[in-house]
């Protein structure tokens with residue numbers, strides 16, 4: 001087993017806004033892990049599972065109430081605020097837990113339930129016996145009638161008839177917003193506020209990082225109101241906050257206020273009440289969007305969500321320990337959601353649905369992943385409910401909300417590995433049905449399964465954790481016309497994340513207006529694949545059913561290697577009028593005008609024109625040479641271009657396409673001008689874009705054609721015995737590989753590759769030269785040289801214009817293949833449990849490949865090392881100077897690697913940090929050639 005990763009936890013004072021980046025895991029001590037086999041989860045059990053939680057990738061824990069309690073509301077009915085329920089352990093156990101969590105970089109939020117206590121609490125027992133009107137009696141809210149405050153709704157409508165219950169002892173009614181055994185504390189009594197602050201200090205002194213304020217809108221009551229969100233309640237909260245700011249800076253208050261966004265916002269105050277609050281209305285709307293297959297419920301509620309103060313943060317969630325509350329939707333929306341997600345009436349309770357995430361989504365991995373992606377990328381700190389990371393089920397036959405609080409399913413063993421007690425002794429039974437039972441759904445199996453939900457969650461959380469924009473960035477919706485697609489930007493400083501989700505069960509395409517990001521490359525965040533760069537036109541994406549993408553819109557990344565950007569067409573064309581041949585017209589004044597008015601702008605748009613950054617002074621068509629044969633007039637031509645006093649030559653073969661001919665996109669994209677002959681109109685274009693050009697070039701090579709030009713002779717020379725390969729039928733298929741690179745290449749019949757060199761310079765073209773030499777000397781592993789087109793000028797200087805080579809079908813290049821291979825195995829190691837064997841397999845595969853590469857390269861060097869009459873290829877012995885250069889080069893590259901390592905200051909965890917330190921240790925300086933100076 002690996003040692004647990006211990007990340008360093010900055011103190012709360014140093015990192016006072018830590019909660020903005022919180023990723024919260026909510027759990028119930030009672031149901032997490034039982035260490036002493038009594039059937040009830042406990043703190044020692046939780047401590048033993050902290051590594052699992054840390055490894056999941058969250059950074060904050062939220063514990064359900066663990067205080068002494070009759071547990072009639074599963075612990076929210078507290079009978080002693082300053083102790084631990086004996087079945088869960090001792091205060092000492094709690095402290096040990098807190099330390100152990102902090103050591104793992106996990107912060108801890110506990111419950112501060114102050115709206116009410118259990119009726120078993122000492123304060124209540126004292127109150128009911130105290131004199132009416134006395135301070136002790138007034139710890140709670142009493143009345144002689146049950147008609148007071150009758151504008152107040154009942155929350156637990158399935159069990160409670162009234163918010164008042166008669167106490168025969170006190171001979172009065174007491175007020176309660178929840179169960180009748182949970183009397184509400186009276187916040188009009190200053191002693192109550194003092195008592196509550198005392199409880200708060202007790203836990204904060206111990207070191208807890210945050211407090212969830214349970215049921216906080218109901219603290220104060222006033223006649224004639226609905227008794228929710230009253231200004232007096234906010235006054236109490238400000239008092240609590242002031243105490244935190246004064247004595248516990250860096251600690252956090254999280255409000256549970258099941259209210260509309262504008263009401264919830266009040267709980268942040270001016271940044272002087274709660275630091276965080278749950279976003280209740282967003283939650284059901286995520287389910288609604290899926291049910292209706294329409295993004296509207298989400299965009300709509302987020303538009304209604306006000307800005308919150310800078311030092312505040314939302315907490316967002318899909319599920320929790322309560323029913324999925326539908327209080328914050330309209331009546332008709334509630335009916336719709338009930339019908340969709342709770343057809344079984346037993347799943348309904350109060351105004352909600354008591355189900356876990358996986359059963360709500362019918363175990364559909366696609367929808368579970370989609371909802372989690374929303375959770376992790378919407379503004380706020382995500383809260384994950386324990387067990388949902390493995391897709392745990394529920395048990396709607398259990399009472400109240402117990403069905404979603406069953407024991408965590410650790411393994412397929414007895415009691416799901418939760419406890420070794422007699423199954424009858426468990427606090428709650430495990431889920432045992434055939435779909436969700438612990439034998440099928442458990443953490444242990446999923447840890448071993450690379451494709452499990454658990455592994456997927458770990459991966460997504462790792463991404464979520466490393467991009468602050470998710471927690472802190474702004475939110476901006478894009479509104480593509482396809483409403484089944486939700487698209488939004490999360491932006492922080494210079495980072496822009498694009499999230500796109502298909503909320504429907506069918507594949508969808510979407511066109512996004514990303515023009516403000518033109519030129520940026522979307523890099524998908526899970527796999528790291530680059531997508532084609534964003535352009536001015538709408539960006540087309542397709543998504544599988546319930547598909548989801550997260551992209552970083554990067555400025556630095558290159559687009560994908562396979563991406564061919566569309567050539568940029570000319571903004572507008574001049575029209576050239578033809579009476580006879582194109583060559584004649586271009587040789588006349590029309591050609592001079594074309595070179596003067598059009599060609600500079602045209603070259604500026606060509607990727608192969610390497611002199612774009614220089615100012616172009618003049619251009620001229622140096623010569624025009626018609627390719628022999630064929631109906632179409634195809635002209636080889638070179639442009640002579642003057643830039644900053646330098647002259648260069650560029651190949652631009654020319655031809656025409658007529659409007660009434662069927663044409664592909666490329667000739668249009670590469671057009672220079674319009675042409676008209678009588679009534680017929682067409683375009684003057686780069687002949688390379690026409691299949692006729694490919695055919696005529698090969699035919700000319702096969703026949704050994706020669707063309708006289710004003711600048712010498714163009715010679716088509718086929719390699720000896722390769723003529724047959726160059727003879728291709730006139731209808732053979734042409735595939736353009738790249739029209740816009742320094743060499744424009746195309747493939748004919750899957751057999752011959754024709755490369756047209758764009759930049760024309762005197763001397764042999766190195767590629768032509770090398771290819772010819774290797775072919776002539778029988779090296780079998782490079783493409784065969786089939787022929788070369790060259791111009792011999794009047795002084796006898798040679799210029800390579802094009803080459804034909806055999807086309808080798810291939811699976812891409814070794815470099816990309818190698819990078820892919822390494823990335824894949826890195827990925828594997830990140831998610832899989834450390835497994836030496838798998839690691840070995842990866843290396844083994846690559847070794848074979850590297851050996852093959854080495855052999856091929858060796859054979860090539862054998863050929864190149866042979867004695868020859870050809871001066872350019874005559875071998876030369878490497879001398880000490882050569883060796884010195886190689887050493888220098890290796891040194892420099894090692895240096896760069898060490899420097900990069902030394903510059904990095906933050907590491908994943910201490911283990912990696914130590915390994916890095918070790919790499920930088922002086923002992924490496926003794927490596928032969930390593931330039932690292934200690």
Ligand code: GLC
Pocket residue numbers: 073076077113178214215256321322
């Ligand atoms: C909160 C809790 C819920 C509890 C209620 C009364 O809403 O989340 O579980 O029943 O308060 O304490």
Ligand code: CA
Pocket residue numbers: 034035036037038039040041042087
């Ligand atoms: Ca126990």
